[in-house]
Amino acid sequence: LQAAIWQALNHYAYRDAVFLAERLYAEVHSEEALFLLATCYYRSGKAYKAYRLLKGHSCTTPQCKYLLAKCCVDLSKLAEGEQILSGGVLNKQKSHDDIVMEFGDSACFTLSLLGHVYCKTDRLAKGSECYQKSLSLNPFLWSPFESLCEIGDKPDPDQTFKLTSLQNFSSCLPNTCTTLVSNHNISHRQPETVLMETPQDTIELNRINLESSNSKYSSLNTDSSMSYIDSAVISPDAVPLGSGTAILSKQAQNKPKTGRSLLGGPAALSPLTPSFGILPLETPSPGDGSYLQNYTNSSSVIDVPSTGAPSKKTVSRISQAGTKSVFSQSGNSREVTPILVAQTQSSGPQTSTTPQVLSPTIAAPPNALPRRSSRLFTSDSSTTKENSKKLKMKFPPKIPNRKTKSKTNKGGITQPNLNDSLEITKLDSSIISEGKISTVAPQIQAFTLQKAAAEGLMSLLRDMGKGYLALCSYNCKEAINILSHLPSHHYNTGWVLCQIGRAYFELAEYMQAERIFSEVRRIENYRVEGMEIYSTTLWHLQKDVALSVLSKDLTDMDKNSPEAWCAAGNCFSLQREHDIAIKFFQRAIQVDPNYAYAYTLLGHEFVLTEELDKALACFRNAIRVNPRHYNAWYGLGMIYYKQEKFSLAEMHFQKALDINPQSSVLLCHIGVVQHALKKSEKALDTLNKAINIDPKNPLCKFHRASVLFANEKYKSALQELEELKQIVPKESLVYFLIGKVYKKLGQTHLALMNFSWAMDLDPKGANNQIKEAIDKRYLPDDEEPITQEEQISE
Amino acid sequence: GADPKQLERTGTVREIGSQAVWSLSSCKPGFGVDQLRDDNLETYWQSDGSQPHLVNIQFRRKTTVKTLCIYADYKSDESYTPSKISVRVGNNFHNLQEIRQLELVEPSGWIHVPLTDTHKKPIRTFMIQIAVLANHQNGRDTHMRQIKVYTPVEESSIGKFPRCTTIDFMMYRSIR
Numbered sequence: 001l002q003a004a005i006w007q008a009l010n011h012y013a014y015r016d017a018v019f020l021a022e023r024l025y026a027e028v029h030s031e032e033a034l035f036l037l038a039t040c041y042y043r044s045g046k047a048y049k050a051y052r053l054l055k056g057h058s059c060t061t062p063q064c065k066y067l068l069a070k071c072c073v074d075l076s077k078l079a080e081g082e083q084i085l086s087g088g089v090l091n092k093q094k095s096h097d098d099i100v101m102e103f104g105d106s107a108c109f110t111l112s113l114l115g116h117v118y119c120k121t122d123r124l125a126k127g128s129e130c131y132q133k134s135l136s137l138n139p140f141l142w143s144p145f146e147s148l149c150e151i152g153d154k155p156d157p158d159q160t161f162k163l164t165s166l167q168n169f170s171s172c173l174p175n176t177c178t179t180l181v182s183n184h185n186i187s188h189r190q191p192e193t194v195l196m197e198t199p200q201d202t203i204e205l206n207r208i209n210l211e212s213s214n215s216k217y218s219s220l221n222t223d224s225s226m227s228y229i230d231s232a233v234i235s236p237d238a239v240p241l242g243s244g245t246a247i248l249s250k251q252a253q254n255k256p257k258t259g260r261s262l263l264g265g266p267a268a269l270s271p272l273t274p275s276f277g278i279l280p281l282e283t284p285s286p287g288d289g290s291y292l293q294n295y296t297n298s299s300s301v302i303d304v305p306s307t308g309a310p311s312k313k314t315v316s317r318i319s320q321a322g323t324k325s326v327f328s329q330s331g332n333s334r335e336v337t338p339i340l341v342a343q344t345q346s347s348g349p350q351t352s353t354t355p356q357v358l359s360p361t362i363a364a365p366p367n368a369l370p371r372r373s374s375r376l377f378t379s380d381s382s383t384t385k386e387n388s389k390k391l392k393m394k395f396p397p398k399i400p401n402r403k404t405k406s407k408t409n410k411g412g413i414t415q416p417n418l419n420d421s422l423e424i425t426k427l428d429s430s431i432i433s434e435g436k437i438s439t440v441a442p443q444i445q446a447f448t449l450q451k452a453a454a455e456g457l458m459s460l461l462r463d464m465g466k467g468y469l470a471l472c473s474y475n476c477k478e479a480i481n482i483l484s485h486l487p488s489h490h491y492n493t494g495w496v497l498c499q500i501g502r503a504y505f506e507l508a509e510y511m512q513a514e515r516i517f518s519e520v521r522r523i524e525n526y527r528v529e530g531m532e533i534y535s536t537t538l539w540h541l542q543k544d545v546a547l548s549v550l551s552k553d554l555t556d557m558d559k560n561s562p563e564a565w566c567a568a569g570n571c572f573s574l575q576r577e578h579d580i581a582i583k584f585f586q587r588a589i590q591v592d593p594n595y596a597y598a599y600t601l602l603g604h605e606f607v608l609t610e611e612l613d614k615a616l617a618c619f620r621n622a623i624r625v626n627p628r629h630y631n632a633w634y635g636l637g638m639i640y641y642k643q644e645k646f647s648l649a650e651m652h653f654q655k656a657l658d659i660n661p662q663s664s665v666l667l668c669h670i671g672v673v674q675h676a677l678k679k680s681e682k683a684l685d686t687l688n689k690a691i692n693i694d695p696k697n698p699l700c701k702f703h704r705a706s707v708l709f710a711n712e713k714y715k716s717a718l719q720e721l722e723e724l725k726q727i728v729p730k731e732s733l734v735y736f737l738i739g740k741v742y743k744k745l746g747q748t749h750l751a752l753m754n755f756s757w758a759m760d761l762d763p764k765g766a767n768n769q770i771k772e773a774i775d776k777r778y779l780p781d782d783e784e785p786i787t788q789e790e791q792i793s794e
Numbered sequence: 795g796a797d798p799k800q801l802e803r804t805g806t807v808r809e810i811g812s813q814a815v816w817s818l819s820s821c822k823p824g825f826g827v828d829q830l831r832d833d834n835l836e837t838y839w840q841s842d843g844s845q846p847h848l849v850n851i852q853f854r855r856k857t858t859v860k861t862l863c864i865y866a867d868y869k870s871d872e873s874y875t876p877s878k879i880s881v882r883v884g885n886n887f888h889n890l891q892e893i894r895q896l897e898l899v900e901p902s903g904w905i906h907v908p909l910t911d912t913h914k915k916p917i918r919t920f921m922i923q924i925a926v927l928a929n930h931q932n933g934r935d936t937h938m939r940q941i942k943v944y945t946p947v948e949e950s951s952i953g954k955f956p957r958c959t960t961i962d963f964m965m966y967r968s969i970r
Contacts, residue, residue, distance in 0.1 A: 510965055540965045576802055579812075604970055609808070634969045656969075665969050699966040706955070731960045762959050770956060 005036060014044035035064045042067060047074040059084075062103045066110055073113060082117045085110055096133050108138035115144060119151055120594075128153050135160050139458065145465055149472035152628055157465030161458045163451070460490065468499065474630075474660040476503040494520050498530030505533050508665055508694065513537045521550075528554060528563045532597055535567035539574050547571045562588040562595040569601055578609045596626035603635045612639050630659040634666065637673075646676045664694035668703055675707045683707050698728050706737060714741050732761035736770055795904040798863040798942050805957075807860055807944040811851070814943065819848035830941055835865060838939040840874070841926070847936050849924040850887075851943060858945050859883075860916035862907040862924070865940040868900040873933030875900070876926040881907060883919040890923050900930070916946055 001024050008017035021037040034057055041049035051071035059065050065084050072081030086099060099114070100107040115130030128151060131144035139161050148155045463486055470479035480503045483496055490496055497520045504513035517534035520527060531554055538547040551571040554564035565588035573581035582605045588598035603618030616639055622632035637652035650673045657666050667690035675683035684707055690700040705720035721738045728734065739754035755774045762770065801807055816827045820843030829837035830849070841847040868875045877898050884890035894907060909917045922943070926936045947957075958964055 508966060536970050539970060542961055542964070576805055578808075601970070604968075610810075610813075631969055638968070663969070665966055668966070697966050698962055702963070728960055728962045731958060731963050733955055733958045733963065736956060762956070 002032075002036065005040065009040060009043060014040065018044060031059070031061050031064060034059075035061065035067065038064070038067050038071075042071065047071045051075055051077075062106060062110075066103065066106055066113070069110070069113055073117060078117045078121055082114065082121075085114045085117075096130065100133075100137065108134045108141055110134075111137070112141060112144045112147075115147065119147065124151050127151065131155075139163065139461070142461070146468065149469050150626075150628065152472075154469060154473065155465075157462045157469060161461040161465055163454050163458050460486070464490075464496070467496075471499055471503055471506075474506055474662055476507045476662060479503045492523060494524035494527040494530075497523075498527070498533075501537075502530065502533050505537055506660065506663065508663070508697065510537050510540045514541060514543075525553070526557065528558055528561045530563075532563040532566040532570075535563075535570040536601075539570045542574060544571070544574050547574060560591055562592040562598050564588075565591060566598055566601055569605070573601075573605060573608070578605050581605050582609070594625055596622045596629045596632065599625065600629060600631045600635060603632070607635070607639060607642070612642065615639055628659050630656040630663075630666075633659070634669075637669065641669075641673060641676075646673050649673050650677065662693060664690040664697045664700060667693065668697065668700045671700070671707070672703050675703075675710065680707055680711050698724055698731070701727075702733065702737070709737065709741055709744075712744075714745055717741055730761055732758040732770075734758075735761065739770075795863070795906045798904060798906075798944070801861070801863075801906075801944065806947055808947050809942050810853075810857065810859075810945045811941070811943045813853060813857070815852045817850045817852075819843060819846075819850075830938060833940070835867075835939050838871075838937045840937055841935045843935075845927060845934065846880070847926040849938070849941065851922040851924075853920055856918050856920050858916050858918045859909050859922065859943055860946045861944040862909060862922070863940075863942040863944070864905045864907065864924070864938065865903065866898060866901040866905060867939065868902055868930060871937040871939075873929060873931040874935060874937035875930045875933075876928070876936050876938065877930045878926070878928040880925040880927055881909065882923040882925065883909070883917055883921065884923075885920045887921075887923075890921070893917065 001020060005017050005020045005024065008014075008020065017040040018037070021033070021040040025033040025037045027033075034054070038050040038054050041047075041053065048071070050067060054064060054068040054071065059068055069081040069084045072078070072084065096111065099110055103110045111130045111134035115127045115134060118124070118127030118130060128148060131148045131153075132155065134144045135141060135148075135155070145155055145157075145160060463482060467479050467483035467486075470476075470482060480500055483500050483503075484491065486496060497516055501513045501516035501520065504510070504516060514534070514537050517530070517537060520530065520534075531550065535547060535550055538550065547567070548571045551564070551567040554561070554567050558564055565584050569581040569584035569588065571581075572578075572584065582602060585598055585602035585605060588595065589602065592598070599618045599622035603615045603622065606612070606615035606618060616636065619632045619635040619639070622629050622635075626632075633652050633656035637649045637656065640646070640649035640652060650670060653666060653670045653673060657663065657670065660666065667686050671683045671686035671690060674680075674686060684704065687700055687704040687707065690697065691704065694700070701720055701724050705717045705724065708714075708717035708720065718738065718741055721734055721741070724731075724734050725738075735754040735758035739751045739758060742748070742751035742754060752774065755770055758770050759774070798809070802809060811831060816831065818827060818830075818839060818841070820841050821827075822840040822842045825838060825840040827839070830839040839849075862881065864879070866875050875898070879896050879898065880892050881894040881896075882890040882892045893909060893911075896905070896907060898905065909922075911917050924941065926938070929936050958967065
């Protein structure tokens, strides 16, 4: 029954899964069944059901706890989540090591979740610690790294993304193939990032579904820290690795076949697919052909005994046999050595992630446990996240040998697949290991291939990590540089291009940013993350048509994403329909109250409708959600400037600058405020700095000219303005200021000329100041005009 | 006159009626302030008392008002169409002063009423009162379909300069 449930889950047939799980739970009130039911609810999108269910019953197993904590966090019950994971705010808290011990393989996810809770409750130091620990346990996790960058820590990508303990390839490499296809599940926010490389064989595996070869994770013990299982499955065929995910997903098939048959199945697909899972079922050395570990099967097998659900004979056999064989095996050439099941395994309970494996906690011999976990993970990962994209990341260049090997071997060489599936969001990452048992299966080969694949992945992660870190520290030029050097098949993905687009945006190079973002839209038009920046870019460039197209498309596509509503709000703001824009930004906030940018944009709209109090509140909310959101600090500064509270304004601008030191717009504003505070020298310095950073910013030059003018340095001001005239010849402000300078210099003729140019260039004629400047000019030479003129200027 | 929406799109003015408290000297049920401010030219305010009929607009703080826009249509309202309107401003009901008087002859559309003081600048006031002194064909009650109040938009975001005109400047004007 459990097998059936997992199968349903793997096929996203949630209604079936839930129904069966409910029956199972009614029948057997065990924690595993409870966990399974909760998992079904959670996966079908009903976190509240899982939450209430788990709350109502005691949860002692780590997987249950983890799932409950996850539900709590999803439902914003942070304190409760924290309590579950670490003993709570008031009680003595468990140390991280305790957590590691308790959760074992899923410790990395647990810590990541805990880190999230700490960060959201303003305990950044603790959160950062958790994230770091989580990363050290499992360097394939991207989201803790990302979170660390975002809270302002500067994790070192080189240190983080390296395979150290991972390598427990030492454990007997299964010659048969234990390939764990791990799917990388990159943080849900970044679906594009492929963290794993799955060698081609995963493809095979894909079809086979998670035959997790994990069975032979002997190494289980080895590395609890390793949270992933490397399995390289090389399928000689061209099936793209990407299919790995497919495999994973399918794997859930709890087909009623026995493990063996499963093997048969997949085997049918490709003679090379090693089916690992069945190994135990068969002789201890599966050597012949590929066994696909039928994840589900095995799991079901395991479950079977524990739950007593009817299981195919073979299945049960597998479980029994498997466990024994797996673990007992020693030097069998054919033995399937469990690949490290680092992640999954580590926690005996791994229950959390094992979708397939029914609560691994099921009484299975300890050995079996790890195995299960690996399986679980794999199946889990596969099912949970189809990282087809990820899997698509072929790393052919990196694993050339593998392919050849696989091709040569009939049985396929099972190479450990380095697909680590990082189930960051949900259950522990499940590594799907596809075990391909190759008859030949040189252990060493597999091992080195595996290692190579892992290395390749790590090096990619390092580069991406560096790029991302640079971006978060607003070292934008650097970030662009690093990210542009990624291999082109990675470069041309939504995530990377969005980061680059954002980097250009922060540099105020809106045209470049627009170009990049439109490319993103072309290749991944389902991507919404990052589109809010695109919409703001279009707002700056005043491209109303493009902006309205974007906002329509996004809102049609995903009404539950704050980015879509932000784009819509920007669109109406550009049309000066501020009330409607406000409505849309408020909607964005409703959809996701933790999305800082929506608050910021709302604040800007309120400023435009002169409702400064509301604007202040909005910006403060944005800062509450994300203290490093420098746009909100800027917004506060602007409001204080409007209210003429110049020192407050300067302070806030400075705070924004501390976060983003490279922004020439910010520096320009600070310069103007300093001038208003009569610190003209400083103002000039600041403006000079701004111009140095970004010589293309005409406003800096303009304001520098105006400061010089106010300090009566007319010649320099004029010079500045003449240069500006060359750069932006159609800007009426430039002529206006030139006119004023000439007026001061007494050259009335030139002044008038410039004023009239200024008026010409200002089609709306709304600039009373210009008109007044001219009018006064016309007054005869009484003393009157002069004082009036003084009044007008500035 | 032109549709005030176009005026809004120039970015030089902003409608601030929503920041004020509106009241009427009298109205027929279902034909009151809401209908006067609903952006719908089909609905209207109908007064129900003696002349002059008054529309009072009171702001929370002293506000700069540049233009008033009134929609009147003789063809649809005939004897209910105002023919003489007086615009008064002041701090409260007791110190209102007339600053504009307009005569309308069979109007059909938007009427833009610029409100300027003696120095030709937009007025700054707490309160505006629009008084309908007479209607076409000597009608007693009046219809008014829509009224909008515009304030000049604050100038450029930083520095006390007029607004910039090119996108090149506007791009760098603020961080969003």
